[in-house]
Amino acid sequence: MDHLKDVISAMSNGVLDSLRGFVLIFSLDREIELQRSRKRESKNKQINRRVKSNTADSSKEKQEDPRILHRTLQCSLLNGGVFCLSIFAFNGVVLPLIEALLTFSFSFGGQLNAAQWVWSWTSPVLTATFSALWILPLFVLSKFVNCFWFQDIADAAYKYSRGRPQLLPSISKMIADMLFSMVIQALFLLQAMIMGLLPIAVFNALLSMLHMCLLYSLYSFEYRWFNEGWELPKRLTHIENHWPYFFGFGLPLAILTSLPSSTLVSGCVFSVLFPFFIISGNEAQPTTRVRNYPLRLFSPVVALANTIFNRTIGRHSTRSS
Structure with a gap:
C-alpha cells in the first residue's frame, strides 16, 4: 500500500512539474535579464578597474541569446497560426464553399446527382493538390x-x-549519441503504435499511452540531460527506474496530442505546446524515491538498434579496416 501511495505521489508530482512551464515562461525572460544585468554590472566594475575603453564590448552580451517567450511565440505562430489554421481554413471554409458553389450551379438544371458525381472526384483532387503544394x-x-x-x-x-553546459567530451561522441538517440526514439514510437494495435481492449490503449508519456518525457528532459553530459544509456535507465514520475510528466502532453483525429493536427499541437515542457523539464526536480519496479520498456528497442548498427555500420567499419 505504501508503495502504491509513492507511485501515485510520484505521478502527481510529475503532472504538476510538467505544467510549471506554462507559468515560468512569462517570468523567465525577466529573471534572465536581471541575471545578465547583475553580471554586466559586476563585469563592468572589473573592467573599469583595468581598461575603461573595453566596457562597450560587454554591452553586446544582452542580445546574444534569444528571448524564451519570443521563441515560444514564434513556434506558436508558425505551427498553430500558419500551419494548423491553414488546415482548418481549407477543410472548414474553402472545401465547403466550393461544394456549395458547385451544388448551386448544378441546381438550376436539376442535376444534383451530377453535382455529387463531380464533387466526388473534385474534392480528392483539391485535397491532394493542397497537401502536395502547401501542407x-x-x-x-x-x-x-x-x-x-x-x-x-x-x-x-x-x-x-x-550555467554553462557540460557536454560530452568529444564531437564524434556527441554526434553518435544524437544519431543513436534518434533511432531509439523512432523505434520506441513504433513500439508504442504496436502496443496500441494489440487485440486487448483498454489494456492496449493504456500500454500505448504509457509509452507515449515516457517518450514525451524523454523529449522534454533530453535537452537538459544532454547539456549535463548524460549519455543515452544513462538517460533511458533513469526514466525506466523512475517511470511513475516520468509517466505523470508526459501525461498532459500525451493526452492533448491524442485528442485531434488528424496526425498533422496532432503534430501541430505538439509543436505549439512542447516549448513549455522543455522549460518544465529544465526546472523540474524529478521524484526518484520509487524505483522498486523499473520498467525496461526501452530495452527491446535498444537491443534492436544495437543489432541494426552492428550489422550495418559495424560491418562496414570492419571491411574498411
Whole structure:
C-alpha cells in the first residue's frame, strides 16, 4: 500500500512539474535579464578597474541569446497560426464553399446527382493538390525550424538555471549519441503504435499511452540531460527506474496530442505546446524515491538498434579496416 501511495505521489508530482512551464515562461525572460544585468554590472566594475575603453564590448552580451517567450511565440505562430489554421481554413471554409458553389450551379438544371458525381472526384483532387503544394512543404519547413527554436529555448533556460553546459567530451561522441538517440526514439514510437494495435481492449490503449508519456518525457528532459553530459544509456535507465514520475510528466502532453483525429493536427499541437515542457523539464526536480519496479520498456528497442548498427555500420567499419 505504501508503495502504491509513492507511485501515485510520484505521478502527481510529475503532472504538476510538467505544467510549471506554462507559468515560468512569462517570468523567465525577466529573471534572465536581471541575471545578465547583475553580471554586466559586476563585469563592468572589473573592467573599469583595468581598461575603461573595453566596457562597450560587454554591452553586446544582452542580445546574444534569444528571448524564451519570443521563441515560444514564434513556434506558436508558425505551427498553430500558419500551419494548423491553414488546415482548418481549407477543410472548414474553402472545401465547403466550393461544394456549395458547385451544388448551386448544378441546381438550376436539376442535376444534383451530377453535382455529387463531380464533387466526388473534385474534392480528392483539391485535397491532394493542397497537401502536395502547401501542407507537405510547410510541414517539412516547420520541423526543420522547430529543431533550432527548441534548442534555443532549451539552451537559454539551461544557462539561466545551471550555467554553462557540460557536454560530452568529444564531437564524434556527441554526434553518435544524437544519431543513436534518434533511432531509439523512432523505434520506441513504433513500439508504442504496436502496443496500441494489440487485440486487448483498454489494456492496449493504456500500454500505448504509457509509452507515449515516457517518450514525451524523454523529449522534454533530453535537452537538459544532454547539456549535463548524460549519455543515452544513462538517460533511458533513469526514466525506466523512475517511470511513475516520468509517466505523470508526459501525461498532459500525451493526452492533448491524442485528442485531434488528424496526425498533422496532432503534430501541430505538439509543436505549439512542447516549448513549455522543455522549460518544465529544465526546472523540474524529478521524484526518484520509487524505483522498486523499473520498467525496461526501452530495452527491446535498444537491443534492436544495437543489432541494426552492428550489422550495418559495424560491418562496414570492419571491411574498411
